[in-house]
Amino acid sequence: MLVNRRTVRIEWAHCDIAAIVFYPRYFEMFDTSTHYLFEKAGWKKRELIRAFDIVGYPMVDTRAKFLVPSTAGDDVVIETNVTEFRNSSFDVEHKVFKPGPDGEVLAIEGFETRVWVAKHPDDPNRIKSRPIPEEVIRRLSATC
Numbered sequence: 001m002l003v004n005r006r007t008v009r010i011e012w013a014h015c016d017i018a019a020i021v022f023y024p025r026y027f028e029m030f031d032t033s034t035h036y037l038f039e040k041a042g043w044k045k046r047e048l049i050r051a052f053d054i055v056g057y058p059m060v061d062t063r064a065k066f067l068v069p070s071t072a073g074d075d076v077v078i079e080t081n082v083t084e085f086r087n088s089s090f091d092v093e094h095k096v097f098k099p100g101p102d103g104e105v106l107a108i109e110g111f112e113t114r115v116w117v118a119k120h121p122d123d124p125n126r127i128k129s130r131p132i133p134e135e136v137i138r139r140l141s142a143t144c
């Protein structure tokens with residue numbers, strides 16, 4: 001599968017009073033990381049919406065395992081890839097690594113299920129799932 005790796009500097013604004021990252025900030029980072037994965041496949045978010053006449057890929061399920069805390073000034077690496085495509089839904093995994101004394105350590109694992117959606121054919125104010133296009137599956141399944 002196509003993998004996107006990006007480095008994120010943990011800022012003071014990400015942290016709580018205990019000086020560790022407040023967990024919702026990670027979900028924002030994961031959402032952005034999913035957009036960057038699609039960008040690596042060739043489509044910025046707006047381009048994807050235009051190219052396939054969709055509304056987006058909203059979240060229907062998400063969770064994370066927090067293994068090692070991070071604090072302001074840490075540079076963490078977020079590795080993101082799709083793990084499974086189904087008809088209209090797909091799973092995304094994020095792994096957050098931070099430097100340790102013996103190399104990178106896995107600090108967090110994030111899991112998402114998203115659905116490929118367009119405007120509902122009977123009501124433009126609603127959304128409706130659509131099959132994920134072959135081109136999207138092909139590019140996001142590329143090995144690199």
Ligand SMILES: CC(C)(COP(=O)(O)OP(=O)(O)OC[C@H]1O[C@@H](n2cnc3c(N)ncnc32)[C@H](O)[C@@H]1OP(=O)(O)O)[C@@H](O)C(=O)NCCC(=O)NCCSC(=O)c1ccc(O)cc1
Nearest residue numbers: 055056057058059060061086087088089113115127128129
């Ligand atoms: C996404 C939906 C429109 C899909 O509904 P329908 O169009 O009726 O389709 P279905 O119920 O048949 O489900 C479609 C598929 O999703 C799967 N699905 C639906 N719900 C779930 C849950 N909860 N878990 C796992 N899989 C699910 C379902 O199994 C189908 O899978 P496939 O076999 O692969 O097709 C509807 O479930 C919905 O509106 N859910 C709420 C979504 C929401 O409010 N999310 C949170 C905020 S939005 C958001 O975060 C966001 C992120 C990025 C964006 O670009 C936009 C918005």
